Amino acid sequence: MAQQGVKVLACCLALLVAPVARAGWVAAGQGDCPGPQVWGSAGEQPEAERCTPDFAGKTALCFTQVCYPGCQYIDVPTRECRGGAELAHVYTCVPEQVGPR
Numbered sequence: 424m425a426q427q428g429v430k431v432l433a434c435c436l437a438l439l440v441a442p443v444a445r446a447g448w449v450a451a452g453q454g455d456c457p458g459p460q461v462w463g464s465a466g467e468q469p470e471a472e473r474c475t476p477d478f479a480g481k482t483a484l485c486f487t488q489v490c491y492p493g494c495q496y497i498d499v500p501t502r503e504c505r506g507g508a509e510l511a512h513v514y515t516c517v518p519e520q521v522g523p524r
Contacts, residue, residue: 446474479518
């Protein structure tokens with residue numbers, strides 16, 4: 424009986440620490456992504472309203488180790504980002520899916 428309780432507890436803990444899929448900007452690591460910049464914004468996080476279905480899979484670079492933190496929105500799919508000279512927090516846009524109800 425005690426072993427079953429331990430298994431249940433382990434399963435519950437696994438659910439608590441498992442990554443949660445969510446809509447919006449999802450952190451993809453650190454790096455750079457050269458490409459056409461389509462917007463810019465102030466702050467350390469990408470603006471939620473910039474993650475739209477038209478921008479799905481595209482990239483936001485947020486520079487936080489500067490005097491005036493800000494984000495650049497790059498018209499390149501995050502999976503295609505290759506190198507660059509800057510170091511930023513990289514995010515990819517995963518917009519909320521709107522479908523039939």
